[in-house]
Amino acid sequence: MKKLNLPEERMFVAPALLWKRIVAFLIDLLILFFIVFIPFRGFISSRLPKDYSFSETYKMLTAGQDVYSIIPVYMAMLLLMFLYFYLLERKMAQTIGKKLMNLYIVSDNAELKRWQALVRNLLFIPVFPFDLLIIIDPVSMLFTKTNQRLSELLSRTRVVEIHKFDQSW
Numbered sequence: 001m002k003k004l005n006l007p008e009e010r011m012f013v014a015p016a017l018l019w020k021r022i023v024a025f026l027i028d029l030l031i032l033f034f035i036v037f038i039p040f041r042g043f044i045s046s047r048l049p050k051d052y053s054f055s056e057t058y059k060m061l062t063a064g065q066d067v068y069s070i071i072p073v074y075m076a077m078l079l080l081m082f083l084y085f086y087l088l089e090r091k092m093a094q095t096i097g098k099k100l101m102n103l104y105i106v107s108d109n110a111e112l113k114r115w116q117a118l119v120r121n122l123l124f125i126p127v128f129p130f131d132l133l134i135i136i137d138p139v140s141m142l143f144t145k146t147n148q149r150l151s152e153l154l155s156r157t158r159v160v161e162i163h164k165f166d167q168s169w
Contacts, residue, residue: 010165013106015146020101021159027097028085036080040073075126082124090117098159108156119155 088095093105093112107116123133133151140150148158 012163013160014163015148016101016103016159016161018141018147020103020161021141021147024095024097024101024103027100028095031096032081032084035084036077040077043073044070078124078126082121085121085124086117089120090114103159103161106158106160112157116155116157120149120151120157122151 085095089105090112092099094103098104105112105120107113109116122130123137125131137149137151140153141147144153146158152158
């Protein structure tokens, strides 16, 4: 097949805008709500007090009732959330939310490695000290020029946008 002599597409890579990252994450959470949270909703609500007050929940916990059966379900839900982000970022360098917002994960290396995808998503592991990342990770975005989370700094990855130029002008 004859190669056409067309000009190459011009593009540049820039750090992702903070609002786009937030919208992408909210889209991912909405997807996870339907895939993970709704299927477990009935099981969890049947184990919690009907008025959801702190005092009633505390009474159930101290009485040793069936509320402890929620812990494995909670762990399974967080594992599914972790797998959603880990597998999609590892295989496609995007989650569904990032894809809709035209965002990509890039590594300092040529390809995103397993350890980098793992470190990026440690905040979904509900064990100390990783559970602290739920607060520290997003806050650190406000203090870096490229809006990087702490886990992105540690994994040497970035979330970027690819801007393409229209060459018709």
